[in-house]
Amino acid sequence: MSTVRFGTLALDTPDPRGLAAFYGALLGWEVEQSDEDWVTIGGGPGGTRLSFQLAPDHVPPTWPAGPVPQQAHVDLWVSGYAETDAQVHALGGRLLEDETDHPSWRVYADPSGHPFCLCLEG
Template sequence: MIKPAGATPRMKLTAITLDCADPEALAAFYQRATGLGLHEESDADFAGLTREDGLFLGFQRVDGYVAPRWPGQAVPQQVHLDFEVEDLDEAEALLLEWGAVKPAHQPGGEGWRVPLDPAGHPFCLTRA
């Protein structure tokens, strides 16, 4: 039986964690890209960033990590993050300089871009 909307719990998203081979390196990439603060308990096996409102972006070491094969599904993308930016060209250029990769497949046209982070996770850049 489906419960009425009022009977479901209200949930607040508090954390998103990405698997990777090198948590410290991936945290450094996203810290540079977002300006989020490095979590004080970050280490070689689990690193994290925190936003002022408490949202935690984590990166956990996985032995034998295999990067997603986007846009194919041989190894699914596992997670997908979206970020608003003021200038798509400028943001893309900086992220590529910092270690992101631009795959040939770009489904967003002029409206958005899909780079891959240094661990291979695709993420979107959209105009603010």
């Protein structure tokens, strides 16, 4: 019987290098593989990686509803919001939904419009 293990999560984007730089800076991860159409960053526990695939016609999902539903999102665990929120904004991300309705997470969009959450640890 063969085994299955997680390889990477790939996000479509019109700018693979730019989106890799955003998540690499946010997570402190390094580029592991890069070409014109594909960039992979890694450095997470157990070899966790994220990849970014060229999709020139990418249409960002609308949040929280609308004509373009989200198809996936990334949850990132944080010890607090203040510093990480500032870092997300400095890197080109934007807040979509604060913790008013759900105190343990905030929803953001990365520079390509993909939603991701900052979730409080513990």
